[in-house]
Amino acid sequence: MKYLFLFVVLTVANAALADDGMVILQKRCASCHELSGPAAQSVQELWQRKGPDLFYAGSKYNAEWLEKWLVKPRRIRPAGHHPVQHIQPGKKRDIIDTTTLTPHPALLPNNAEEVTEALMKLKASVEMMGTAVFKGGSISASFGEMVFDKFNGCMACHEIEPGYGGLSGPEVYTAAKRYQADYLVSFITDPQAWNPKTPMPNKHVAAPNIQKIVQYLQALAKENRDEKK
Amino acid sequence: MRKNNLCLLLFAALLMFSSATWSDAAEDNYKNYCWQCHGMTGDGMGLNVQDMSVQPRDHTSAKAMGGRSDADLFKVIKEGGLAIDKSVLMPPWRGSLSDDEIHDLVKYLRKLCQCG
Structure with a gap:
Protein backbone atom coordinates (compact mmCIF):
# COMPACT_ATOMS: atom_id res chain seq x y z
CA MET A 1 0.00 0.00 0.00
CA LYS A 2 2.86 2.32 0.93
CA TYR A 3 4.58 1.59 -2.40
CA LEU A 4 1.37 2.19 -4.32
CA PHE A 5 1.05 5.60 -2.65
CA LEU A 6 4.67 6.40 -3.53
CA PHE A 7 4.10 5.29 -7.14
CA VAL A 8 1.03 7.56 -7.44
CA VAL A 9 2.89 10.53 -5.95
CA LEU A 10 5.86 10.05 -8.29
CA THR A 11 3.59 9.64 -11.32
CA VAL A 12 1.70 12.83 -10.51
CA ALA A 13 4.98 14.67 -9.88
CA ASN A 14 6.43 13.50 -13.22
CA ALA A 15 3.25 14.52 -15.03
CA ALA A 16 3.50 17.99 -13.49
CA LEU A 17 7.16 18.23 -14.54
CA ALA A 18 6.26 17.20 -18.09
CA ASP A 19 3.43 19.77 -18.23
CA ASP A 20 5.82 22.52 -17.15
CA GLY A 21 8.37 21.23 -19.66
CA MET A 22 5.87 21.36 -22.52
CA VAL A 23 5.14 25.01 -21.71
CA ILE A 24 8.87 25.77 -21.97
CA LEU A 25 9.15 23.74 -25.17
CA GLN A 26 6.29 25.64 -26.80
CA LYS A 27 7.61 28.99 -25.64
CA ARG A 28 11.36 28.65 -26.18
CA CYS A 29 12.00 25.72 -28.53
CA ALA A 30 9.17 25.53 -31.04
CA SER A 31 10.54 28.26 -33.30
CA CYS A 32 13.53 26.04 -34.19
CA HIS A 33 12.27 22.51 -33.49
CA GLU A 34 9.23 20.70 -34.86
CA LEU A 35 7.29 19.35 -31.88
CA SER A 36 4.28 17.75 -33.51
CA GLY A 37 5.46 16.51 -36.93
CA PRO A 38 5.45 15.42 -39.61
CA ALA A 39 9.02 15.48 -40.93
CA ALA A 40 9.92 17.83 -43.79
CA GLN A 41 8.67 16.57 -47.13
CA SER A 42 10.96 18.63 -49.37
CA VAL A 43 14.58 19.75 -49.23
CA GLN A 44 13.51 23.39 -49.05
CA GLU A 45 11.21 22.62 -46.11
CA LEU A 46 14.05 20.73 -44.41
CA TRP A 47 16.42 23.68 -44.72
CA GLN A 48 13.87 25.97 -43.07
CA ARG A 49 13.98 23.86 -39.88
CA LYS A 50 16.71 25.35 -37.72
CA GLY A 51 17.14 22.37 -35.40
CA PRO A 52 16.38 18.65 -35.32
CA ASP A 53 12.75 17.54 -35.18
CA LEU A 54 11.75 16.70 -31.62
CA PHE A 55 8.33 15.15 -32.13
CA TYR A 56 9.86 11.71 -31.59
CA ALA A 57 12.49 12.76 -29.01
CA GLY A 58 11.29 10.21 -26.45
CA SER A 59 12.16 7.36 -28.83
CA LYS A 60 15.49 8.89 -29.84
CA TYR A 61 17.42 10.41 -26.95
CA ASN A 62 18.80 9.03 -23.71
CA ALA A 63 17.12 11.12 -21.03
CA GLU A 64 20.21 11.31 -18.80
CA TRP A 65 22.37 12.68 -21.63
CA LEU A 66 19.63 15.03 -22.84
CA GLU A 67 19.13 16.68 -19.45
CA LYS A 68 22.85 17.28 -19.00
CA TRP A 69 23.25 18.60 -22.56
CA LEU A 70 20.39 21.08 -22.17
CA VAL A 71 22.18 22.62 -19.18
CA LYS A 72 25.54 22.68 -20.95
CA PRO A 73 24.98 22.42 -24.72
CA ARG A 74 27.95 21.54 -26.91
CA ARG A 75 28.09 21.42 -30.72
CA ILE A 76 27.55 17.90 -32.04
CA ARG A 77 27.40 18.67 -35.76
CA PRO A 78 30.65 20.44 -36.71
CA ALA A 79 29.03 22.18 -39.69
CA GLY A 80 25.70 22.93 -38.05
CA HIS A 81 22.30 21.36 -38.54
CA HIS A 82 22.33 21.99 -42.31
CA PRO A 83 25.96 22.10 -43.55
CA VAL A 84 24.73 23.59 -46.81
CA GLN A 85 24.03 26.81 -44.87
CA HIS A 86 27.38 26.96 -43.07
CA ILE A 87 30.14 26.20 -45.57
CA GLN A 88 32.20 28.28 -47.92
CA PRO A 89 34.88 27.49 -50.50
CA GLY A 90 38.38 27.24 -48.99
CA LYS A 91 41.87 27.06 -50.52
CA LYS A 92 42.11 23.25 -50.42
CA ARG A 93 38.49 22.26 -49.84
CA ASP A 94 35.19 23.66 -48.63
CA ILE A 95 35.42 24.84 -45.03
CA ILE A 96 33.01 25.61 -42.23
CA ASP A 97 32.02 29.26 -41.95
CA THR A 98 32.00 29.39 -38.16
CA THR A 99 30.66 32.95 -38.14
CA THR A 100 27.28 31.60 -39.24
CA LEU A 101 27.02 29.04 -36.43
CA THR A 102 25.06 30.02 -33.35
CA PRO A 103 25.29 28.26 -29.98
CA HIS A 104 22.27 26.43 -28.60
CA PRO A 105 20.70 28.25 -25.63
CA ALA A 106 21.39 26.70 -22.21
CA LEU A 107 18.58 25.90 -19.76
CA LEU A 108 18.59 26.18 -16.01
CA PRO A 109 18.91 22.74 -14.35
CA ASN A 110 15.29 22.64 -13.13
CA ASN A 111 14.00 23.69 -16.56
CA ALA A 112 16.21 21.08 -18.26
CA GLU A 113 14.65 18.41 -16.04
CA GLU A 114 11.13 19.59 -16.94
CA VAL A 115 11.90 19.81 -20.64
CA THR A 116 13.53 16.37 -20.66
CA GLU A 117 10.49 14.91 -18.92
CA ALA A 118 8.23 16.44 -21.59
CA LEU A 119 10.45 15.38 -24.49
CA MET A 120 10.61 11.77 -23.32
CA LYS A 121 6.84 11.59 -23.68
CA LEU A 122 7.06 12.37 -27.42
CA LYS A 123 7.24 8.96 -29.05
CA ALA A 124 7.87 7.86 -32.62
CA SER A 125 5.21 6.05 -34.62
CA MET B 1 5.77 22.33 -96.96
CA ARG B 2 8.51 24.74 -95.87
CA LYS B 3 6.29 25.86 -93.00
CA ASN B 4 5.89 22.24 -91.88
CA ASN B 5 9.64 21.72 -91.91
CA LEU B 6 10.14 24.83 -89.82
CA CYS B 7 7.60 23.57 -87.28
CA LEU B 8 9.38 20.20 -87.12
CA LEU B 9 12.70 21.94 -86.61
CA LEU B 10 11.31 24.09 -83.82
CA PHE B 11 9.73 21.03 -82.18
CA ALA B 12 13.05 19.14 -82.37
CA ALA B 13 14.91 22.11 -80.87
CA LEU B 14 12.37 22.34 -78.05
CA LEU B 15 12.71 18.62 -77.38
CA MET B 16 16.52 18.87 -77.25
CA PHE B 17 16.35 21.87 -74.95
CA SER B 18 13.84 20.24 -72.60
CA SER B 19 15.85 16.99 -72.37
CA ALA B 20 19.04 18.87 -71.52
CA THR B 21 17.63 21.04 -68.74
CA TRP B 22 17.20 20.18 -65.12
CA SER B 23 14.74 21.33 -62.48
CA ASP B 24 15.39 23.53 -59.44
CA ALA B 25 14.85 20.38 -57.40
CA ALA B 26 17.96 18.84 -59.01
CA GLU B 27 20.03 21.77 -57.78
CA ASP B 28 18.52 21.44 -54.28
CA ASN B 29 19.20 17.70 -54.28
CA TYR B 30 22.78 18.28 -55.42
CA LYS B 31 23.29 20.71 -52.52
CA ASN B 32 21.61 18.49 -49.96
CA TYR B 33 23.22 15.18 -50.85
CA CYS B 34 26.31 15.83 -53.02
CA TRP B 35 27.94 19.06 -51.78
CA GLN B 36 29.17 17.48 -48.57
CA CYS B 37 31.74 15.41 -50.52
CA HIS B 38 31.80 16.70 -54.11
CA GLY B 39 31.98 20.34 -53.04
CA MET B 40 30.01 23.53 -53.45
CA THR B 41 31.32 24.01 -56.98
CA GLY B 42 31.32 20.29 -57.77
CA ASP B 43 35.13 20.20 -58.03
CA GLY B 44 35.42 17.19 -55.71
CA MET B 45 36.85 19.23 -52.84
CA GLY B 46 33.94 19.12 -50.44
CA LEU B 47 33.80 19.61 -46.70
CA ASN B 48 34.44 15.93 -45.94
CA VAL B 49 37.45 15.19 -48.14
CA GLN B 50 40.27 15.70 -45.63
CA ASP B 51 40.17 12.20 -44.11
CA MET B 52 38.69 10.33 -47.07
CA SER B 53 40.72 7.40 -48.41
CA VAL B 54 39.40 8.03 -51.96
CA GLN B 55 38.85 11.53 -53.32
CA PRO B 56 35.37 12.29 -54.68
CA ARG B 57 35.06 12.75 -58.44
CA ASP B 58 35.47 16.25 -59.86
CA HIS B 59 32.11 16.91 -61.49
CA THR B 60 33.42 19.98 -63.26
CA SER B 61 36.05 18.01 -65.18
CA ALA B 62 35.03 17.03 -68.70
CA LYS B 63 37.96 14.58 -68.68
CA ALA B 64 36.83 12.82 -65.48
CA MET B 65 33.14 12.83 -66.39
CA GLY B 66 33.26 12.49 -70.18
CA GLY B 67 34.06 8.79 -70.07
CA ARG B 68 30.94 8.01 -68.07
CA SER B 69 27.65 7.40 -69.89
CA ASP B 70 24.37 8.74 -68.52
CA ALA B 71 23.46 5.15 -67.68
CA ASP B 72 26.66 4.78 -65.60
CA LEU B 73 25.97 8.02 -63.75
CA PHE B 74 22.38 6.96 -63.07
CA LYS B 75 23.60 3.61 -61.78
CA VAL B 76 26.29 5.00 -59.48
CA ILE B 77 23.89 7.54 -57.96
CA LYS B 78 21.17 4.97 -57.47
CA GLU B 79 23.24 1.94 -56.44
CA GLY B 80 26.43 3.51 -55.07
CA GLY B 81 30.12 3.30 -55.96
CA LEU B 82 30.43 -0.46 -55.52
CA ALA B 83 27.86 -1.00 -58.31
CA ILE B 84 30.40 0.25 -60.85
CA ASP B 85 33.48 -1.12 -59.07
CA LYS B 86 34.25 2.21 -57.42
CA SER B 87 34.52 3.30 -53.80
CA VAL B 88 32.16 2.30 -50.99
CA LEU B 89 32.40 5.94 -49.90
CA MET B 90 29.91 6.84 -52.64
CA PRO B 91 26.61 5.72 -51.09
CA PRO B 92 23.54 4.42 -52.91
CA TRP B 93 20.91 7.16 -52.98
CA ARG B 94 17.93 5.04 -54.03
CA GLY B 95 16.43 5.40 -50.57
CA SER B 96 16.48 9.20 -50.88
CA LEU B 97 15.86 9.92 -54.55
CA SER B 98 13.30 8.66 -57.07
CA ASP B 99 14.39 7.48 -60.53
CA ASP B 100 13.08 10.75 -62.01
CA GLU B 101 15.10 12.79 -59.51
CA ILE B 102 18.23 10.78 -60.34
CA HIS B 103 17.71 11.32 -64.10
CA ASP B 104 17.38 15.02 -63.30
CA LEU B 105 20.64 14.94 -61.32
CA VAL B 106 22.42 13.30 -64.27
CA LYS B 107 21.36 16.27 -66.44
CA TYR B 108 22.64 18.62 -63.73
CA LEU B 109 26.01 16.79 -63.70
CA ARG B 110 26.24 17.20 -67.48
CA LYS B 111 25.78 20.93 -66.99
CA LEU B 112 28.59 21.00 -64.39
CA CYS B 113 31.08 19.13 -66.59
CA GLN B 114 29.92 20.71 -69.83
CA CYS B 115 30.25 17.28 -71.37
CA GLY B 116 28.14 14.42 -72.69
Missing part, protein backbone atom coordinates in the same frame (compact mmCIF):
# COMPACT_ATOMS: atom_id res chain seq x y z
CA VAL A 126 5.42 2.31 -35.24
CA GLU A 127 6.09 3.06 -38.93
CA MET A 128 9.16 5.09 -38.01
CA MET A 129 10.56 2.60 -35.51
CA GLY A 130 10.11 -0.46 -37.72
CA THR A 131 10.72 -3.86 -36.22
CA ALA A 132 14.52 -3.93 -35.88
CA VAL A 133 15.87 -3.66 -32.34
CA PHE A 134 19.31 -3.75 -30.75
CA LYS A 135 20.10 -7.28 -29.62
CA GLY A 136 23.00 -6.44 -27.31
CA GLY A 137 26.52 -7.77 -27.51
CA SER A 138 29.85 -6.04 -27.90
CA ILE A 139 32.65 -5.60 -30.41
CA SER A 140 36.22 -4.35 -30.19
CA ALA A 141 36.74 -0.76 -31.27
CA SER A 142 39.27 -1.86 -33.92
CA PHE A 143 36.97 -4.43 -35.57
CA GLY A 144 34.06 -2.01 -35.23
CA GLU A 145 36.05 0.65 -37.04
CA MET A 146 36.57 -1.74 -39.94
CA VAL A 147 32.83 -2.37 -40.21
CA PHE A 148 32.02 1.31 -39.83
CA ASP A 149 34.68 2.74 -42.11
CA LYS A 150 36.25 0.17 -44.42
CA PHE A 151 33.14 -1.91 -45.17
CA ASN A 152 30.53 0.82 -45.12
CA GLY A 153 32.31 4.14 -45.55
CA CYS A 154 30.40 5.90 -42.77
CA MET A 155 33.47 7.88 -41.67
CA ALA A 156 33.22 9.87 -44.90
CA CYS A 157 30.63 12.06 -43.16
CA HIS A 158 31.14 11.37 -39.44
CA GLU A 159 34.00 12.04 -37.02
CA ILE A 160 34.96 8.96 -35.00
CA GLU A 161 37.15 11.06 -32.72
CA PRO A 162 37.56 14.82 -32.37
CA GLY A 163 39.26 16.08 -35.52
CA TYR A 164 39.19 12.77 -37.41
CA GLY A 165 36.50 11.94 -39.97
CA GLY A 166 33.90 13.72 -42.05
CA LEU A 167 32.36 16.99 -40.92
CA SER A 168 28.95 17.11 -42.56
CA GLY A 169 27.26 14.60 -40.25
CA PRO A 170 27.05 14.58 -36.47
CA GLU A 171 30.03 13.23 -34.51
CA VAL A 172 29.55 9.54 -33.78
CA TYR A 173 31.95 9.12 -30.86
CA THR A 174 29.15 10.33 -28.58
CA ALA A 175 26.24 8.82 -30.53
CA ALA A 176 25.61 5.96 -28.11
CA LYS A 177 25.57 8.39 -25.18
CA ARG A 178 23.04 10.56 -26.95
CA TYR A 179 20.77 8.02 -28.59
CA GLN A 180 18.85 4.93 -27.57
CA ALA A 181 20.30 1.76 -29.10
CA ASP A 182 16.99 0.75 -30.73
CA TYR A 183 16.78 4.19 -32.35
CA LEU A 184 20.28 3.81 -33.79
CA VAL A 185 19.41 0.41 -35.27
CA SER A 186 16.17 1.76 -36.68
CA PHE A 187 17.67 4.96 -38.09
CA ILE A 188 20.61 3.21 -39.79
CA THR A 189 18.18 0.60 -41.19
CA ASP A 190 15.93 3.22 -42.76
CA PRO A 191 16.90 6.89 -42.20
CA GLN A 192 14.19 8.08 -44.58
CA ALA A 193 11.44 6.53 -42.43
CA TRP A 194 12.44 9.12 -39.80
CA ASN A 195 13.32 12.00 -42.06
CA PRO A 196 12.60 11.58 -45.80
CA LYS A 197 15.07 14.32 -46.82
CA THR A 198 17.93 13.64 -44.41
CA PRO A 199 21.38 13.76 -46.08
CA MET A 200 22.08 10.44 -44.33
CA PRO A 201 21.82 7.72 -47.02
CA ASN A 202 20.27 4.32 -46.56
CA LYS A 203 23.35 2.22 -47.27
CA HIS A 204 21.30 -0.98 -47.13
CA VAL A 205 23.66 -2.40 -44.56
CA ALA A 206 22.91 -6.04 -43.72
CA ALA A 207 21.01 -6.38 -40.43
CA PRO A 208 23.82 -8.23 -38.57
CA ASN A 209 26.27 -5.49 -39.56
CA ILE A 210 23.93 -2.79 -38.26
CA GLN A 211 24.08 -4.56 -34.91
CA LYS A 212 27.89 -4.45 -35.15
CA ILE A 213 27.85 -0.74 -35.99
CA VAL A 214 25.75 0.04 -32.92
CA GLN A 215 28.05 -2.14 -30.80
CA TYR A 216 30.95 -0.10 -32.21
CA LEU A 217 29.22 3.18 -31.34
CA GLN A 218 28.80 1.89 -27.80
CA ALA A 219 32.49 0.94 -27.64
CA LEU A 220 33.41 4.43 -28.90
CA ALA A 221 31.18 6.11 -26.32
CA LYS A 222 32.92 4.23 -23.51
CA GLU A 223 36.21 5.83 -24.54
CA ASN A 224 34.79 9.26 -23.57
CA ARG A 225 36.60 10.98 -26.42
CA ASP A 226 34.37 14.02 -25.99
CA GLU A 227 35.73 14.56 -22.49
CA LYS A 228 39.32 14.53 -23.76
CA LYS A 229 38.63 17.38 -26.20
